[in-house]
Amino acid sequence: MTAHQAPPPAPPIGVLVELTHRCPLGCPHCSNPLALERPAAELDTETWKRVFSEAAALGALHVHLSGGEPTARRDIVALIRHAAQCGLYTNLITSGIGVSAKLWAEMVEAGLDHAQLSFQGADEATNDRLGHYQGAWAKKRAFAAMVTGAGLPLTVNAVVSRPNLHQVGAFVDLALELGARRLEVAHTQYYGWALANRAALMPPRAETEAAIRLVEAAREKLKGRLVIDMVVPDYYARYPKPCAGGWGRLAINVSPSGKAMPCHAAETIPGLEFWNVRDKSLGDIWRDNPAFNAFRGADWMREPCRTCDRREIDWGGCRCQALALAGDAAATDPACSKSPHHARIEAMAAAEAEAGAGEIRWRSYKETVGA
Numbered sequence: 001m002t003a004h005q006a007p008p009p010a011p012p013i014g015v016l017v018e019l020t021h022r023c024p025l026g027c028p029h030c031s032n033p034l035a036l037e038r039p040a041a042e043l044d045t046e047t048w049k050r051v052f053s054e055a056a057a058l059g060a061l062h063v064h065l066s067g068g069e070p071t072a073r074r075d076i077v078a079l080i081r082h083a084a085q086c087g088l089y090t091n092l093i094t095s096g097i098g099v100s101a102k103l104w105a106e107m108v109e110a111g112l113d114h115a116q117l118s119f120q121g122a123d124e125a126t127n128d129r130l131g132h133y134q135g136a137w138a139k140k141r142a143f144a145a146m147v148t149g150a151g152l153p154l155t156v157n158a159v160v161s162r163p164n165l166h167q168v169g170a171f172v173d174l175a176l177e178l179g180a181r182r183l184e185v186a187h188t189q190y191y192g193w194a195l196a197n198r199a200a201l202m203p204p205r206a207e208t209e210a211a212i213r214l215v216e217a218a219r220e221k222l223k224g225r226l227v228i229d230m231v232v233p234d235y236y237a238r239y240p241k242p243c244a245g246g247w248g249r250l251a252i253n254v255s256p257s258g259k260a261m262p263c264h265a266a267e268t269i270p271g272l273e274f275w276n277v278r279d280k281s282l283g284d285i286w287r288d289n290p291a292f293n294a295f296r297g298a299d300w301m302r303e304p305c306r307t308c309d310r311r312e313i314d315w316g317g318c319r320c321q322a323l324a325l326a327g328d329a330a331a332t333d334p335a336c337s338k339s340p341h342h343a344r345i346e347a348m349a350a351a352e353a354e355a356g357a358g359e360i361r362w363r364s365y366k367e368t369v370g371a
């Protein structure tokens with residue numbers, strides 16, 4: 001079926017807006033692109049407000065305010081207020097750095113619904129080293145206290161890889177201690193800076209499986225007290241994740257300069273033209289941008305996905321990963337055990353993990369855009 005014959009897509013559930021690529025931290029696992037967008041290219045306040053209005057009109061329920069560090073935007077309070085007035089559930093995805101008590105109070109008053117706070121380690125030394133920011137630990141803890149003090153739900157987001165995988169149990173304790181309602185243990189996904197740092201971050205399979213078992217046991221034990229979600233590491237999985245819930249199916253991602261994409265890494269795929277919210281409405285982009293229709297649904301799939309009974313569960317996995325690892329964005333995601341590339345990818349991951357080498361390349365604005 002060609003794009004013009006397809007029925008109009010159901011509305012997205014959420015819109016993830018990368019308000020800026022500026023960030024005080026330098027996490028090597030960052031999924032932002034290596035070519036970080038310049039501050040001067042960021043959308044202005046009025047354009048972001050229009051995007052939020054269009055998201056609500058399109059039927060989206062949530063807006064995830066992300067980055068970089070979203071609170072680096074001076075207009076963050078005005079943006080939260082407008083999103084809340086549009087009826088969107090507002091989720092702030094933050095490092096917790098640079099949020100004063102005054103700014104926090106203003107964001108809550110403006111209608112913020114939820115905060116998702118990242119930790120790079122479960123103790124001070126690991127956290128500050130992997131975030132590449134001395135003093136981050138104390139600031140994050142202070143931020144968590146402001147969130148729970150205001151009665152807002154807090155999610156702790158623990159991104160794990162080889163340097164901190166042994167801390168999974170400590171992350172659970174930390175989330176409980178901070179009064180979080182939810183803990184997301186997110187194994188690093190290898191896009192952007194994380195892909196550049198893969199050799200330094202890839203954990204061994206045995207440790208990965210032990211961490212997964214630990215999380216599953218904790219989830220059971222803490223039922224009703226702490227919700228624990230887990231993003232499993234792709235390269236050791238049997239089946240891939242349904243990337244972004246399926247291409248152009250549940251979510252829209254908007255970059256700091258206004259490029260709208262089905263996921264944050266989609267612009268790595270050559271030949272796709274992603275429309276900009278400066279020129280088109282979000283609704284037009286969602287329905288009509290050929291790039292959104294390129295891998296929507298299951299009609300674009302080839303074997304082994306085409307006849308696989310999981311094709312409407314994982315939607316063939318991740319297109320960006322298929323491109324990065326198999327050299328073809330329309331291939332089955334090599335994270336899938338049915339992919340002809342899977343054994344090679346798994347062996348490469350194991351080799352990188354066992355070698356334990358790889359120098360960390362800290363995410364740096366200066367390095368990529370010369371700011």
Ligand code: SF4
Nearest residue numbers: 023025027030068095
């Ligand atoms: S992963 Fe780290 S460096 Fe990247 S945006 Fe988040 S806090 Fe900043």
Ligand code: SF4
Nearest residue numbers: 305308310311316336
């Ligand atoms: S073959 Fe395709 S649809 Fe089937 S599990 Fe693998 S990625 Fe998913």
